[in-house]
Amino acid sequence: MLYFQKWKLALVALVVGAGLVFAAPNLMSRDKRDSLPDWWQPLSLGLDLQGGSHLLLELNTGELLKDRLEGVVDVVRGALRAERMRYTGLGVKDEAVVATILGDEAARATARKAVRNVIPNADIDVDAEGKLRISYGEKARAEMLEGALSTTLEIIRKRIDELGTREPSIQRQGANRIVVQLPGVSDPKRAREVIGKTAxxxxxxxxxxxxxxxxxxxxxxxxxxxxxxxxxxxxxxxxxxxxxxxxxxxxxxxxxxxxxxxxxxxxxxxxxxxxxxxxxxxxxxxxxxxxxxxxxxxxxxxxxxxxxxxxxxxxxxxxxxxxQGANDLALVLRSGALPTSITFLEERSVGPSLGADSIKAGMIASLVGLGLVIVFMAAAYGLFGLFADVALIVNMVLLIGGLSGIGATLTLPGIAGIVLTMGMAVDANVLIYERMREEVRNGRSVLSSIEAGFGRAFATIFDANITTLVAGALLYQFGSGPVRGFAVTLSLGILSSMFTAVMVTRLQVYLWARRKRPSVLPLPV
Missing domain, CATH: 3.30.1360.200 (Gyrase A; domain 2)
Known part of the structure; x- marks a missing residue:
């Protein structure tokens, strides 16, 4: 017998209510949005939708090594003086710190040990003539660059956060480059000055x-x-x-x-x-x-x-x-000094008009896709198709609410993910309804066929959606920027479509069957 537990009814009400709450700010005016708390905000639009600035930065690795070697000079000078060593010509030459140790072999051994104690990760060599050479190998340089890049990313993120830019994208690219995208910042001059100041x-x-x-x-x-x-x-x-x-x-x-x-x-x-x-x-x-x-x-x-x-x-x-200059200087000093200077390799501005065209095109695609799916389901499955259409609309609400709740940034690939989700959202309903048809053809009663349709199709629905979720997880793990946005939208859409197909559609069918007590399954055979 078809049965819907009370805890499932409460779960549907709770999830749908939460989706409506988190999706609501997207329908509010800008003035009302500004007064909302941080946890209750609408979807933020990415650079390709609202316009903004795109910056490509590169760390000056040569300067980074030079600064590190100049710091080594001071450390070596202190270590040799502490050991009362005599030396001459201490300085930086050919990407290494060089000096001449005066004295016999024992003095050279003492100098090597003193330097090794204060600089453990460098290559240190003292030849028979007392020529001291301190350099960094490829591994040490790679570690140095990795640390500098991580520090630079964190400092740039702090500086941009204090500028008040919402949902910036700051990502590394390659070994020594950083991509910064600032949605809504049409004039990047101040951002460039704040980001680029070594401080x-x-x-x-x-x-x-x-x-x-x-x-x-x-x-x-x-x-x-x-x-x-x-x-x-x-x-x-x-x-x-x-x-x-x-x-x-x-x-x-x-x-x-x-x-x-x-x-x-x-x-x-x-x-x-x-x-x-x-x-x-x-x-x-x-x-x-x-x-x-x-x-x-x-x-x-x-x-x-x-x-x-x-x-x-x-x-x-x-x-x-x-x-403004005092504000900017205080900002960069608070965020800390960059480990080395950076060079701006590329600077692009995306106009808001282009973003508006993208939003318009995305909305048209979404509405057309939604309309076609609704018409197809109603024509192919009658009353049950309308139940699937209601579940589809609930699915869209949950998807928008979920994206808003996690603070996601909507990009053009994200809109593509939403359109794709619309088509995939009714897959589960199609599987369930086709299973019901088979059970009716096999001689089962209406209520038994409905129960079997939901129960026996679940394993297939679960398997199909799990494989898509795995693909979305891999896209998020190995992708970046817009690809990750697509992966997040697709994955949330899959989860919400599974919930609406199995729970929301089933609740509607249960309420209909309980009220009508049907003798014929309202599915075109």
């Missing part, structure tokens, strides 16, 4: 003994460097500073940066962690009266005079900022 901030003392004029003529002392200032001079010419190479306080100790105002001028306030605060306090205490240069990406932002010890571990960066 490596350090604090150095000015070299008070060397004039800028001497430095411009090439007379720069070994422990100093000539850096350009961010602010132009009184007549618009470039400004320069002679800065000590020694980093007094590293930007890695920075924990917060916020835009604010000082005497009605936009500035950026910053705060160090506990260790950075102690170092900063000691530097300012020991150098009262000197100028401390704030260097950002090898340019001097400002070089204020230290008027007294600053022990609270915070300060202010001034530099003739605009309000």
């Amino acid at each position: 490596r901030m350090t604090f150095h003392l000015l070299d008070g003994e060397t004039s800028v004029q001497d430095a411009l003529k090439g007379r720069v002392p070994p422990g100093s460097m000539l850096l350009e200032g961010m602010d132009a001079g009184a007549k618009g010419q470039k400004t320069y500073y002679v800065v000590r190479k020694k980093v007094e306080v590293a930007g890695e100790h920075l924990v917060d940066a916020q835009p604010t105002f000082d005497q009605s001028r936009p500035v950026v306030s910053f705060r160090f962690d506990a260790l950075g605060g102690r170092i900063f306090g000691k530097v300012t205490q020991e150098n009262v009266g000197r100028n401390l240069a704030i260097v950002l990406d090898n340019k001097v932002v400002s070089a204020p005079n230290i008027r007294g010890p600053i022990m609270q571990g915070s300060g202010v960066i001034t530099g003739g900022f605009t309000v």
Whole structure:
């Protein structure tokens, strides 16, 4: 006898109700959507539907290796001095750190051991003449690049999130490239500036003994460097500073940066962690009266005079900022410094008109597909075909609600997945109804045929849909971007179609049979 358990009725009501709730924001006006909580939002449109910006970035691997080797120079210098080793010619040459160790074989062995202790993952060689060479092999370089790429992805994601861009797509491409898609951002200039800023901030003392004029003529002392200032001079010419190479306080100790105002001028306030605060306090205490240069990406932002010890571990960066400039600088400082600079290889803007045309075409395809399926099912299966049509509409509601609930981004391939789901959604109903016909032909009663149709067709429905789900999972695992969007839409559509075919259609047939007590199956034979 055909029977529908109460818990199944409650499950259908719960699932359909949840689908309606999560799908509802898609029918609301933009003003109402903005007031909704984050967990209850409509489908976000991808770059190909609402327009936006497409950026292709590449990490400068040569600069990454150079920076790493320059850091090794400082580490090696400290290690050799700690062992009281005599050496000469320490520096970077031919993608390696080189030096000459002075002394006998024991001195060379001691130098090798000291360097190995502080740099364990490098190739270290000391020949019979005392030539020390430290380099990185292919494996070490690959690990270095992998770490830099992961860090860059995370930092770019933080920066874009703070820009307020909804549903950005940030993915790696190949060994050293990153693809960034920003839906709704038609002018990528600000995003490019924020993303591309390395934001490596350090604090150095000015070299008070060397004039800028001497430095411009090439007379720069070994422990100093000539850096350009961010602010132009009184007549618009470039400004320069002679800065000590020694980093007094590293930007890695920075924990917060916020835009604010000082005497009605936009500035950026910053705060160090506990260790950075102690170092900063000691530097300012020991150098009262000197100028401390704030260097950002090898340019001097400002070089204020230290008027007294600053022990609270915070300060202010001034530099003739605009309000937007102060906001952007604070943003990139909060998100952290990129491990190396990046190059923009490609930049494309997708106009909103093209996206509107795609949405229109997708809606037409969806409505035509839905209409044709509804007409076919009604013509082929009569009343039961109408039950399948109701289940199909419920399936669309559940699919849209599910995509909205998980925060998915709808792209053109996603719309293709929805259209495909419409055709596949009635497959299960076709299998069930054809099974019912066979049972009637075999002499069973109407109610027994209906029960057998739902029960015996389930295994076939399950097997067919599981294989499609496996294909969707593989597309998601090995695909990227639009391919993943198609996989998500297809997989959710399969799950919702299985539910509606087995549960929603069965509930309608059960209610009809209970009320009508039919003696003839309303299926064209």
